[in-house]
Amino acid sequence: MKMTTLGYQQVVSLILLNLIALWLTYGYLVAVNPLTVKEVSGRLDCQLIVNYPEVLVYGEEFSVSGKLICKSKMRPGLMVQALSICGDIHTLTVNTTIVKDDGSFNVGLEMSFPKPSVSMTQCSLTVHVISKTVSMGLIDKKTLPMIVPS
């Protein structure tokens, strides 16, 4: 049987290739990790009901309340994050609150952005249910008018 010998170049190549393969495998494991979070199974069998204010007034605090109605037992550690954006990307306001045992929540929001030059603009409000930093996919959204007092 014909035998072949490996030169140092081949040995170095093989070592380097193996090291790169190991490094890439580690990369794959890092990449796949957030994708196998079992707790986000999407089976959060709940309904999200949100009460929005009728209208927003610039400079005045407002709150978004609501309830999470679940068929099974309420999962602990759930939070609600409310986000408002009025007219432009710079006017982002966000706040988070813990969902109580009975499923109710109340998120207070204040507008910490410069006064708009128009007398009225539209604000988009988004309410997310999150567990730790992971969104559970339950979202509610509404566009509200915001009055800017003169």
Add this chain to the structure above:
Amino acid sequence: MFMKRFIEVLCSVLLFSSYLKFLSLSGAASVFMIRRWSMLRPLNIVFINDFVDCLVLAFIALTASILIAYSYRTLPSILFIILSTLSVSSSIFTLYFYSAFLSLLTGFLTVIYVTLIKRDVKFISIFRSILTMLIIIEALSMLGWILYLIHGGINPYTEPVPLQDLEAKIVFSISSLTPVLATLFMFSTVLFIIVKPLTPLEGSKPAELLEKLKVFLRDLVKEMDQYVGRFNLSSTILLSSAFILPVAAIFLLYTPIVNPSNMTISVDIAYYVNYLNQLDESSRSGLEILYNLLSRDRPLTLLIIYSLSHMSGIDFKTVSTYLPVILSPLLMFSIFYLSSTLFKNKMYPSLTCYLSATGPFTTASLYGGFLANWLGLSLTYLSLTLLIKSIEKDSVILLAASILLSILSHLAHPVPWNFLIASIILASILIATDKNRDNRILRLIGAFIIVNIMFDILKTRVLGFSGATQVAESIVSTELSLDNLINFWPINVFTIYFHVGGAFNLPPSYFFALLGMILFNFTKSLKLDILKMWVLAGLPLYLLGPDYVQARTLQNIPLDFFISGGILTVSSYLSFKDKISSRFFIASIYLLYLNNLLRFIVNLPF
């Protein structure tokens, strides 16, 4: 004949659907951008309910197994019946995951049995059936996005119909491979050097296979380089879509259904607008405005916005928002021009343009509002095209035009210019170290580099303005670090999944880019060497940089030129086996990228 065809279709349906169900029940999740929020969503796919889905799949597996047993009457076919019966039992006992796994296993084994062992069914026929299913899903998804654009809703993936949800989940089911494939692509030029000493022994089977691959790739390159005067239907559709779709996307982004609060989508637009407003308020004369603009690292882009705004009487924000209506066709033109210089066939440039128009470059640019980068890259590609033409025709006029365009790209944005100069320097080192070097080429390239660097020195060191090398120095000294290399994977995974809304998370792109790199690597050509060196120039930034530097690297390398090469490699291979599969493959790529653009633009605003 009918039985064979029936088994073929049944096996393909089983393989495809059981993969989806297995994925769904494995608890896997992926990062989706929903209304500008990047969030982890489970890849759960339910057609009716888990019980019915799994039971139907198990019965498909059982039917396929029985048909195979009836046709061949061999021992392995009995094993398929046992496996599929176990799958039926598992679904009855609500062990859905095991049921899906057993159905998938049966699917794999039956396909291997009929294609590789019995050789009664061609593998290409199975592939064609799977492609057909993929095309149907992609087409339905496109329909879903279009319906959303008409009707609207809270969650764009599921409203008004959840057609688009399934397609997105199929694409994102392989997203965990994206960081690895993207890194492998960035690393590929180095990998070829590492692999070089491992050439197989002459006369061995691997050597034969390698030779066959080389012959196939060389033939493909010849075919791609054959001049065809007119566009065929595919290249016409691809090219016209490349020019129309991004422009349509920009207008769609500001329709009331997609963007009810009329928010400014692109992040960087605010910086352009704020700066130009300040400039307008603080400067007294036109000369002062010009001086202030020149002192910045992207004066040309700012000057264009400023001039357009003043000439039309439209405010800076509106001009900046709709500037991509001009920038995108300009980029398409420059990509078409450069790729036509690389390969004469009309399909390659048309496909490259389409991939750029609907792929990560455009989606990332729309999210970030990278207007200067958009303009800079267009000018850089045009400059490179003219440089290649000046070398081919030995023309000083073309060289002068190329230098002029590169200087304009320097004035448009520092990053593409830095990449261009770095890649040309690396390519010139390659030429200089070649035994059969052509000194004429070196002289032309040398002149190009020297004039560009002198211009940069004049702007940054003599006049003291901001400029390309200064920006590069600042990034190298402040942003690149060994810490970033140690934490490379978490940073890279963040870049791919979350940066600019996960615009770079399009897994098939990097797979085809790698194939394209293999194709280009077997082709000895200065033009392709420059592209390879362009990728190599980005490697240190990619390995040592934080997330935004990694993202800017992916944004500024000619990725789509490689992807296009990879796609045409697969298409050509398929065409060799079955012409219809090749056409189906291009159609599925077209729809995949179109869905990528639609998915992204619909989810960009809150």
